[in-house]
Amino acid sequence: MKVLITYASAGAGHQKVAEAIFDYLQANRKDLKLELVDILPYANPFFRFLYHRGYLLLVNQATWLWRFLFWFTGLKPARGICRKISIITNYLSCLDFIRFLKNENFDFIISTHFLNSELACRLKIKNKINSKLVTVITDFGVHPFWVSESTDIYAVASEFTRAELLKADVKEETIKVTGIPANPKFNSERNRQGLARKLGLDPEKFTVLLITGSFGLGPLEKIAENLNDKAQVLVVCAKNYSLYSRLEKKNLDNVKVYGFVNNTHELMAVSDVIVTKPGGSSIAELLNCGLFPIFISSIPGQEENNVKALSAYGVGIKLEKVKDIRDFIISLKENPQKAKNLKQNILAAARPFACQELAGAIR
Numbered sequence: 001m002k003v004l005i006t007y008a009s010a011g012a013g014h015q016k017v018a019e020a021i022f023d024y025l026q027a028n029r030k031d032l033k034l035e036l037v038d039i040l041p042y043a044n045p046f047f048r049f050l051y052h053r054g055y056l057l058l059v060n061q062a063t064w065l066w067r068f069l070f071w072f073t074g075l076k077p078a079r080g081i082c083r084k085i086s087i088i089t090n091y092l093s094c095l096d097f098i099r100f101l102k103n104e105n106f107d108f109i110i111s112t113h114f115l116n117s118e119l120a121c122r123l124k125i126k127n128k129i130n131s132k133l134v135t136v137i138t139d140f141g142v143h144p145f146w147v148s149e150s151t152d153i154y155a156v157a158s159e160f161t162r163a164e165l166l167k168a169d170v171k172e173e174t175i176k177v178t179g180i181p182a183n184p185k186f187n188s189e190r191n192r193q194g195l196a197r198k199l200g201l202d203p204e205k206f207t208v209l210l211i212t213g214s215f216g217l218g219p220l221e222k223i224a225e226n227l228n229d230k231a232q233v234l235v236v237c238a239k240n241y242s243l244y245s246r247l248e249k250k251n252l253d254n255v256k257v258y259g260f261v262n263n264t265h266e267l268m269a270v271s272d273v274i275v276t277k278p279g280g281s282s283i284a285e286l287l288n289c290g291l292f293p294i295f296i297s298s299i300p301g302q303e304e305n306n307v308k309a310l311s312a313y314g315v316g317i318k319l320e321k322v323k324d325i326r327d328f329i330i331s332l333k334e335n336p337q338k339a340k341n342l343k344q345n346i347l348a349a350a351r352p353f354a355c356q357e358l359a360g361a362i363r
Contacts, residue, residue, distance in 0.1 A: 006113070011279075028359060035104075066301065238259065268285065
């Protein structure tokens with residue numbers, strides 16, 4: 001059976017989810033012939049530039065415009081015309097990907113981005129391909145662009161997400177609550193003390209992880225400075241080289257500074273609380289680790305909806321002021337029972353077997 005797992009490399013989340021699915025199926029479903037494909041190399045250069053650079057520009061430099069676009073394209077009166085424009089533009093911009101789908105005619109297409117799902121659906125409607133389509137929604141909320149006619153299965157994060165799809169008139173039998181797929185290494189129970197020593201950390205100290213994606217967004221430097229006397233702080237600067245340089249020069253006693261890392265699961269495993277952005281894949285990872293999140297610097301639209309969805313489960317808190325973040329973290333440190341109760345909410349919301357549940361649908 002031929003299975004395509006496809007994503008769009010605009011934002012890391014869609015790719016991480018696709019890779020988690022691919023890795024799980026590769027290890028556990030030897031009956032499948034798998035292919036992992038990013039759609040953007042198949043798009044024309046201008047469209048590819050807009051997806052890569054345009055998205056980053058909007059969410060980092062023009063959040064007001066991104067908020068408006070997300071809101072406007074989701075409005076019922078505007079939805080029809082916006083969707084028609086989107087379908088035509090996407091089709092003309094991704095002709096190579098369309099030819100690829102037609103030529104390969106996979107048995108299953110697993111898509112972690114609405115663009116890929118939309119194009120596959122148009123081909124299905126026109127009887128150009130016979131593939132079954134599984135759309136994996138990588139956030140807890142649902143923008144209308146995720147909903148495409150002739151989708152066979154929607155794999156969704158939570159009952160909240162399921163309810164959002166039902167409001168959009170999606171057939172109930174097509175919705176499967178799997179959770180957002182994450183790499184199994186985030187599920188593993190670890191010896192915290194041994195791992196902390198391996199990482200050069202004090203296993204007895206209350207530990208806070210600061211990580212906000214590839215660009216190290218938000219007031220991470222100020223948060224680290226304000227917590228230096230109260231906790232062990234791990235700051236992942238990623239590609240924010242100036243932040244890394246400044247923190248290295250300050251050489252704060254209880255702050256450990258990292259650049260780009262590939263052991264996020266280990267840093268989560270030795271931490272008591274995480275300050276992060278509310279991206280869908282990041283949330284899935286921290287839930288599976290049982291780690292309480294404080295959300296900052298959320299992208300308008302999808303990430304704000306994630307916070308809203310999680311609040312229904314008593315998971316996470318959104319704070320923007322450094323003083324409020326510091327005070328909340330101190331309250332967790334000084335009240336272990338409060339921290340324990342919050343962790344119970346996290347474990348109840350986690351779905352660590354998302355990949356396994358999704359694999360069960362590939363028959």
